[in-house]
Amino acid sequence: MAHVDPRMQACVDNCLDCYAACLSTAMNHCLQAGGEHTEPTHFRLMAACAEICRTAAHFMLIGSPHHRHLCSECAEICTECAKDCERIGDMAECAEACWRCAESCRQMAA
Template sequence: MHHTDADMKACIDECLACYATCLSMATGHCLELGGKHTEKKHFTLMLACAEICRTSAHFMLIGSPHHKHTCRECAEICSECADDCERIGDMQDCVDACRRCAESCNKMAA
């Protein structure tokens, strides 16, 4: 499947938006609320999601053909993060950002 520059730009934008959302919610929202929001598994997943989003955007920005691999992993982690944030509750911004990013990355990984 051939991806247009517009497809890739849209995916980069979704990855960077998800990166910013997960990182800011983890270090702000979750740390402030504590409890289930700072459980190790959940908190680590949010930080991993932010990092794979940043990495996928970086691979696309530098034109690496390996972006398909990072995007595939990014989609998987974003989906898991969205599900977990939904389970925790009161994290709809993160859920939405992760789902949009997962959808976009799935297209780029195809």
């Protein structure tokens, strides 16, 4: 891989980790748990979070200057997702991945 700023590489890694955590948690844990876990607003938020994380990572990897806009939006959605996962409970791994991603995306957006 070409030389990538270490902070950007860390953000890419955090985005991809969050993508995997949200998608996996939604498709496995949430679908099994049911109830609030599959409430449409929460489930859509997890899907949106996974996708914006994947997209933000993609834009950083291709070196697009538009990554800043995506990272700003990603930080906002990850924060919302982390709070909702904490509200419902029993999704600490997902919430932690979201918090990490939100923080590194905020730095990339700055």
